[in-house]
């Protein structure tokens with residue numbers, strides 16, 4: 200099947216430090232794909248490049264047949280790529296519900312004039328947005344926190360708030376950078392079933408994850424990145440046995 | 456709305472407005488202006504209302520979009536001069552006198568000027584705001600000085616003498632509504648404050664609209680806002696345009712109030728004064744606008760009429776110093792301004 204996302208020969212250098220070199224991979228529509236690798240391997244850098252918040256030094260990223268390189272990040276989001284961040288990015292002072300409403304921004308009326316005058320059309324649109332936001336809040340079990348500002352929400356739930364905000368954009372591809380980190384086992388279970396549900400509804404999922412048991416359980420396919428290069432690719436069970444992968448992780452432990 | 460209900464400070468502009476009206480009415484033949492030692496005058500209340508209109512836009516720009524403007528008085532001046540030129544010197548431009556003397560003409564000019572100034576700001580913002588950082592502050596600083604010089608130098612067309620150069624333009628007519636003149640000053644005070652409160656309401660609407668939410672989101676995390684499709688640069692440019700348009704309306708209302716305009720009113724110092732007012736009232740609130748304008752104007756008046764008299768040896772130069780010290784104290788003890796931002800409902 201055709202790839203939804205294709206990364207072609209992407210290289211990224213930060214003032215001499217090569218974070219990614221010649222990375223090529225494909226994500227097929229409808230799959231859950233995991234990207235693993237030791238600390239500093241370049242996983243987050245690759246996600247930033249896909250989401251166009253970083254430009255690659257060379258190479259190309261193609262999403263649904265069109266190149267994303269050179270587009271501003273908000274345009275890439277509008278093409279159907281949503282993401283969450285390794286260091287949770289919330290909006291202080293805004294409630295959980297408002298986070299989801301910001302996620303619905305693309306469907307919101309844009310005119311400042313109608314906003315200032317609070318026209319009937321704007322109020323109707325706002326009511327519809329709120330209904331949709333509430334539905335997502337309920338779906339992710341965040342009702343109890345809906346009216347609470349983000350800074351008083353427990354960390355584990357903030358990851359879920361980010362997920363809700365990302366899902367609100369109705370993405371075709373969801374990029375999740377370590378969505379399970381900092382979660383307890385029960386929260387990880389809830390996250391896994393939420394991601395499966397999203398996948399079943401047609402969202403393709405590409406995630407970075409350190410927790411191998413979660414990767415084994417969730418992912419259809421795994422890519423392994425080490426020192427900026429892909430070293431293995433395949434079904435989780437196979438990849439886990441791959442000697443190069445074992446070596447990469449052992450090397451990390453030795454170095455630590 | 457919540458900010459207003461929570462802060463007793465917002466009673467200040469209301470009280471000033473009430474006292475100013477009473478001052479004009481002269482209950483029992485006593486002028487309240489005299490009882491307050493000449494502190495509260497209708498003139499001050501009108502100016503507070505005009506600045507409120509400018510500050511609503513400036514607060515949206517600085518407090519919500521996170522972009523400082525050090526040249527907002529330029530837009531105020533563009534509105535004021537547009538109204539003055541197109542009413543007093545319209546004949547130079549070949550506009551027929553029967554149009555110029557119609558009651559609706561100044562209103563049309565006011566609206567058209569606001570649109571033109573907003574459009575101009577949008578273009579400037581569109582170019583500047585896609586760069587991150589404090590470029591807008593620098594660009595508006597330059598813009599403010601440029602506009603001031605252009606006004607002073609007669610738009611570069613001395614033979615037409617449109618702006619009147621240093622001396623500006625006198626004889627700007629009062630506004631009328633049909634055959635009713637919006638004068639004496641008590642009537643104009645009500646008109647200005649009605650407009651100011653309408654602008655506060657518009658500002659509140661913007662803050663609580665999807666666009667306002669996106670603005671607050673930008674403030675929290677630009678990366679996250681972009682990741683859901685918010686065009687950060689475009690939104691900031693539109694807020695900048697809105698703020699410029701509001702400043703222009705206030706400038707037009709000012710021209711018809713003062714009946715005379717001179718470039719000096721719209722230079723660099725007035726731009727800074729606006730930033731100070733915004734900071735004093737609280738830039739992350741819309742209700743900080745009327746409060747900041749009123750409190751700062753009252754303070755200036757107090758310094759001028761009372762404090763300076765106590766220190767006869769020094770000249771008027773003391774005023775900005777005292778003012779600066781007060782501002783530093785404010786920033787030290789109440790950095791978010793007098794009205795604290797309340798979480799939106």
Ligand SMILES: Nc1ncnc2c1ncn2[C@@H]1O[C@H](COP(=O)(O)OP(=O)(O)OP(=O)(O)O)[C@@H](O)[C@H]1O
Pocket residue numbers: 213216218236237238239240241242243244245285
């Ligand atoms: N903005 C930057 N400037 C310079 N170097 C950077 C920058 N961002 C990342 N790097 C470097 O690039 C390399 C890859 O970093 P990256 O964050 O992509 O790793 P990662 O695989 O996500 O690691 P982790 O598992 O710790 O999150 C690291 O050596 C990092 O120090």
Ligand SMILES: [Mg+2]
Pocket residue numbers: 242243244285376
């Ligand atoms: Mg990372």
